[in-house]
Amino acid sequence: MNRKAIIAGAAAAALLTTGILVPSFAFLSGQSRKIVNRFVSALITVDLKETLVDPETGKKVDNEPRVYENTYLTVAGRTVDKDPTPTVAKNSASCYVYVGVRNEHTDIFSIEDIGTEWTLVTDSENKLGEGVTVYKYNAVVPKSDEDQQLSAVFEHVKISENFDGQFHGESETESAIEARAYAVQSEGTEALSDGYAIDYFSNSDVFEN
Amino acid sequence: MNKHKLQAIALLSAVLCFFVISVSLSRSTYAYVFGQSHICRSDFYTEKTESSVPESSVPESSVPESSSEKPPTGDRTDTLPLAAVSAVSMMAAAIWMSFRRSRRNKDTND
Structure with a gap:
């Protein structure tokens, strides 16, 4: 060939x-019709407010909007109302909710009547600052079309009977208890969320602004 | 390819795999969504003991400087420049007078 x-x-x-x-x-x-998968990042929005309190008596004022700030007259032996209550906003991803509390004077103020749906988180590695405690809501807060107001973390603050009229701190006449809510996605963080919360609240800036 | 080269390649591959797995695991561990609230704050204050005592019954000397009764600092800063100006003026006058005196003595000697 x-x-x-x-x-x-x-x-x-x-x-x-x-x-x-x-x-x-x-x-x-x-060809088929195309399938478009849009991935939208999940968001978590959480708020923390408490019932308005009469500064002179330390008792709740009914039928008033909840507030971010209350003022109290410090009277030895008195128990005052304080009920920090988180609200998870609608469409937030399902999450674990934590509330960190910083008490400048644990010798004077003690937190009382912790809600049955809340548990104190153990800080086994002593990462938290002085006077800081973290509470965890026992259940996962599921995603919802409506805002979900949880139960109050605690109900009262007891002022020590030994309070002598001075705080013996940075200020002699003023002290504060600050609280902040933190929510972390529940999916995939079952065993890790407590550690995340401790890490978050161990940062001293968390209660500064 | 000899045995040593093969061992080296195997070792390098193992290290590379370990690195990739570690990075991917750490990324998956720390990628999570969270939210935080505003600070909810409670301020505790003490009742001022001074308010229960009539002002007229408190001797002026017994009021500590650190109390809220002390005069505003603005008053003090207003008086400071006046004192400084006076001092500078007096020094200038003294220098000028001594200068005049020395010059007069010089003229007399001449």
């Missing part, structure tokens, strides 16, 4: 192959 015959054969084979395959593709090809 000479060279021309080989080239002619190859060309014929190529033409034949193209002639067979192209119509086949025409029959076999087809």
